[in-house]
Amino acid sequence: MRIDHTEPDPLLRRVERNAVVACGAMAALAGANRVSAALGVVAGGLLAWISYRGIKGGIDALAGDRSTRLRVATGLVKFFTRYGILAAVAYVIMARVRLPPVAVIAGASSLVIAVMLEAGRSFRHKSPRSGDGSGSR
Numbered sequence: 001m002r003i004d005h006t007e008p009d010p011l012l013r014r015v016e017r018n019a020v021v022a023c024g025a026m027a028a029l030a031g032a033n034r035v036s037a038a039l040g041v042v043a044g045g046l047l048a049w050i051s052y053r054g055i056k057g058g059i060d061a062l063a064g065d066r067s068t069r070l071r072v073a074t075g076l077v078k079f080f081t082r083y084g085i086l087a088a089v090a091y092v093i094m095a096r097v098r099l100p101p102v103a104v105i106a107g108a109s110s111l112v113i114a115v116m117l118e119a120g121r122s123f124r125h126k127s128p129r130s131g132d133g134s135g136s137r
Contacts, residue, residue, distance in 0.1 A: 011118065012056075018114035019048070026106050040099035044107020047090055052111055054082030 007013045023045035031038030058079035093099050 015111075015114045015118050016052075018117050019045070019052075019111045022113040022117075023048075023107055023110035026110065030103050030106070034100075037100050037103040039097075040093075040101075040103025041107035041110075043089075043093045043097075043099055044104035045110045046107070047086060047093070047104070048108045048111040050082060050086045050089065054079055054086070057082070 007016065023041060027038045027041040027045070030041045058075055060075070093104060094101065
């Protein structure tokens with residue numbers, strides 16, 4: 001997994017970094033039990049990363065300022081191709097390599113954990129409204 005250091009949005013950079021850290025921490029914990037469990041967590045994290053990059057690439061293609069039909073079509077082809085690759089990788093992980101399904105799911109949840117951490121961080125740093133008069137009579 002590679003973190004995109006050119007990402008202009010600091011929120012997305014933090015989520016990406018936290019996802020990698022969460023996946024690594026879960027893999028380390030799973031590795032204390034079985035090596036196959038650690039590999040399953042890493043493989044699940046890889047699945048989540050492929051999915052994330054596919055969604056992000058599709059949105060970036062559609063939200064571009066100078067979107068042409070060709071650029072949008074290319075973005076959509078890449079989007080659906082990534083999901084085809086995602087399905088193939090998931091098949092190999094689960095059916096051929098036979099990594100533990102719970103470990104794969106744990107790794108795939110690393111992005112969800114990262115988003116939850118960031119949401120908790122944003123709630124913690126917001127101060128309550130201080131008498132601005134809105135909504136009170």
